[in-house]
Amino acid sequence: MKTTALRPLAVAAALAASGCAGPAAAPPPEAPPHRISGGASAGPLQVERVELLFPNGRGEIAVRRNAGLTARALIRFRGSGPLLARWAVDGMPVEQVSLLATFGDTLTLDTSTALPTFEPGRHRLALELLQPIARVSLRSISYVVTAEEADPGGRP
Amino acid sequence: MGRARRVAASLGALALASGALAAAPQVVDPEIVLLSPRSTEPSAARRPTIRVAIRSGRGPALLLLDGVDVTTLATREGELIAYRPDAALSPGSHRVKVVVADPEGRSEVEWTFTVLQRAAAGDGGDSLSVYSRGGLSLSGGRVLAGEDVKDRTTGTGNLGLTAGVAGGGAEASLSGNLGWFSTGPGPKVTPGGFAATVRRGQDSLVFGDVAFQGTTFTAPMLARRGLLLTIDHLNASLQAFQVASRSVRGLDAGVRFSDDADQLYGGAARTSFFENKRLQVTAAFLQGRSSGGSSFNTGAIDQPSQGRVAGLQVAGTLLGTSLQAEGGWSEHDPDTLDTTRAAKDGAASLRIARAFGPVSLSGAWERIGPGYASIASPSVTRDRQQLGLSAAASLGLASLSASFGRGNDNLGKDPSRPVVVNKSGGATLGLSPPGWPSLTLAWFHGILTAESVPDGSPGADSVTDTATGALSFSRASWTASLSSSLSWLDDRRPQVPATTTASYQLSVSARPWASVTFAPALARAETRSSGVARTADLAALSLSLGLVPRALTVTGQGSFASNRASDASSRAEQWNGVVRASWEIHRLLARWASLGNAILAASGRYGRVRDRGPQPQASEVWGVLLTLDLFVPLDARWEASP
The missing domain is CATH 2.60.40.10 (Immunoglobulins)
Incomplete structure (x- = not known):
């Protein structure tokens, strides 16, 4: 539901890539169960849910080489405070997002520039929360770049 | 261009009002x-x-x-x-x-x-036609030199194919991707994005990764694995589905007929009225259960839940006015493990927008009851009532917009917690003189207060101010954008520190020659609270050099990121980079094989992490790889006229 809004005081940098998928980091332990019963608008910022999606609505996609690919994070939070996050592809930070979130709500964060797709293979995309410390186990999603060119005309 | 526009749009307050237009x-x-x-x-x-x-x-x-x-x-x-x-x-x-x-x-x-x-x-x-579209992509590589590189040989493959038979208004098709990866985390074989479709005329049945679109209060977009039936007749569309309630991947079928755990069922009916379908009416219903927690693309602390939800939405244009109205009802148990029974509650919204010459006005009202929830939309925040109003005008080279919003929670007047009220307003000024950089200035002000504060509750009393400036300039061969945002969160309660944040971004995209593209970007974010300053920097660069058109290309990307805290709780740097020289050789191989693409590439990558915080650590990895990428198209079509 779009009761929420894109709050992109964020924006950021572009790029990066690689096929150098590093070893999978062990996910942190799940936070203890927490019951939501309204009143989520006061108090310090706490992230309760982070869902990562590609434009097809799923957490996996296959695209051509040099195709324009973006991703979206749906973040449900409570409270108010600064939120600082980075999108990272195969462990390489490619974009930084900074904003002041208030009145416990739902955020939609879109990557503002294209994700790297110049190298065929499987790549992992993650949203790293620098602030606040996530109470949930953040996931990464993967996309596959095929060897077929997205643009026969040679557009970079 | 888009950047300044996004900054302007973000100020409204009004999430609610701007959301109305975005919908x-x-x-x-x-x-x-x-x-x-x-x-x-x-x-x-x-x-x-x-x-x-x-x-x-x-x-x-x-x-x-x-x-x-x-x-x-x-x-x-x-x-x-x-x-x-x-x-x-x-x-x-x-x-x-x-x-x-x-x-x-x-x-x-x-x-x-x-x-x-x-x-x-x-x-x-x-x-009658039989067709296939897609191809087989193969990549193999060998590490020529490197340090701390775990896999000396790499191999990946991906079969992406759509194949089917169509004729006489009917069609049966199968599409999907089958990936294979010799290295890296996760499964080695990953089927995904598959769908088996049977279609006759306007009716279809799809099994696989399907996307169901209900209403905003029920399921604005539900992309899951399962079954989706669509019947479209006489200006009306009916959909019914059974899907997994959580995202699944691999060979998981998603649907289960013997066990309704993690299953969603439902449907939607749509029809339209007036010329050009100016008014669309959608009714949706769904119910199901979810085991909660995290899935492969979602980190969450939700409990096992179950519920049912129904919504009726009317959207379109009447008498020059865009409107969207919806009502929803749900019976939802957010935690099936406790003794609390399911709650019944409702939700409603109304969004209106109209233009009067150069001036456009919009308004939105929304109420989501504390017990309202959709089992298909766990990201939605409930227990809210919000009103948003906004106005925008274009005045030659300038554009001006203003917005106001008011919201509160605790709609059920629960005496054990306060009613938190959020009032916000903002204004945006945009200037776009021809031949000059475009400028966007924006200001946002928000007040969060608490009413009916019970004893022992900390309540809420804070003021937020955000000022944003963005400058962008475009020329035929380059675009540059500079933006800055400063925010102050002043919590006026005793013993609660104020927080200030600042962010700066500079990005450039240049294409000085047809074969050369580079895009540097810099971003800095600073936060200060309780006397502790935290700084996060990111510098990134992408580069593409076409040395020989359609033959030899050098592509590179790299970034430097750092995090620092004035209390020494954090101090880390990270360098990453990859440079890849690609030689497109499929034309050379054309006499022996018909390939869609063949690339011989040499790439070098580097990664270094240095953490000098309380738990210092450092790592470095680099490698030089030689890879061969092949794409074999599998396009075929056979057609016979009746």
Whole structure:
């Protein structure tokens, strides 16, 4: 539901890539169960849910080489405070997002520039929360770049 | 261009008000244009060629038809993207969505078009055809040199294929991807994005990764694995589905008939009224259970839940006014492990927008009861009542907008907690003189207070101010954007520190020659609270050099990121980079094999992490790889006229 809004005081940098998928980091332990019963608008910022999606609505996609690919994070939070996050592809930070979130709500964060797709293979995309410390186990999603060119005309 | 516009849009307060406009079915971007089929003229072709023009310099792009990613099946020549469905589309409404993302920013545009009931002659509607589209992508590599590189040999493969039989208005097709990866985390074999479709006329049954679109209060977009039945007749569409309630992947079928755990069932009915379907009515219902917690793409602490939800939505244009109204009802148990029973509650919203010459006005009201929830939309925040108003005007080179909003929670007047009230307002000024940089200045002010504060509750009493400035300049061969945002969160309660944040971004995208592109970007974010200052920096660069057109290309990307805290709780740096020289050799191999693409590439990568915080650590990895990438197209079509 779009009761929420894109709050992109964020924006950021572009790029990066690689096929150098590093070893999978062990996910942190799940936070203890927490019951939501309204009143989520006061108090310090706490992230309760982070869902990562590609434009097809799923957490996996296959695209051509040099195709324009973006991703979206749906973040449900409570409270108010600064939120600082980075999108990272195969462990390489490619974009930084900074904003002041208030009145416990739902955020939609879109990557503002294209994700790297110049190298065929499987790549992992993650949203790293620098602030606040996530109470949930953040996931990464993967996309596959095929060897077929997205643009026969040679557009970079 | 898009960047300044996004900054301006973000200030409204009004999430609510701006969200109302964003929910409009037609989104317009002058740089992305649907050439055919037109939204206003129903298509007589059952297999219409979808043509989208994207301004020179923008791109690349993703193309989705009815929520299905068809980018790999489309062709792109210069500014034009074209796609023709392999099988006849069903009569009725279809959606085209284009997502463009490049160093200039991200743009997302969506249109709808209508296919007429009667198929055009020679359009594949009556002939029998067997087709396949897609290809096999293979990549193999060998590490020539490196340190701390775990896998000396790498191999990946991906079979992406759509194959089917169509004729006499009926079609059966199977599509999907099957990936294989010798290295890296996760499964070695990953089937995904698959769908088995049976279609006859306007009716279809799909098993696989499906996308169901209900109403905003029920399921605005539910992309899950399962079954989706669509029946489209007489200007009405009916959908019914059974899908997994959580995202699944691999060979998991999603649907289970013997166990309703993690299953969702439901459907939707749509119809439209008036010329050009100006008024659309949608009713949706769904119910199911979810085991909660995290899935492969979601981190969450939700408990096992179950519930049912229904919604009725009316959207369209009447008397020059855009409106969207919806009512919803739910019976939801957010935690099936405790003794609390399911709560019944409702939700309602009304969004109106109208233009009066150069001035546009919009308003939105929404109420989501504390017990209201959709089992299909766990990201939604409930227990809210919000009102948003906004106005915007274009005055020659200048544009001006203002917005106001008010919201509160605790709609049930629970005496054990306060009613938190959020009031906010903002204004945006944009200047776009020809030949000069465009400037956007914005200011946002918000007040959070608590009413009916019970004893012992900390309540809420804070003021937020945000000032934003953005400057962007475009020329034929380059675009530059500079933006800055400063925010102050002043919590006026005793013993609670104030927080200030600042962020700065500078990005450039340049294409000085046709074969050279580079895009540097810098971002800094600073936060200060309780006497502790935290700084996060990111510098990134992408580069593409076409040394020999369509033959030899050097591409590189790299970034430097750092985090620091004045209390020494954090101090870390990270360097990453990859440079890849690609030699397209498929033309050289043409006499021996017909390949869609063949690339011999040498790449070097480097990664270094140095953490000098409380738990210091350092690591470094580098490698030089030689890889061969092959793409074998598997396109075939056989057609017989009746």
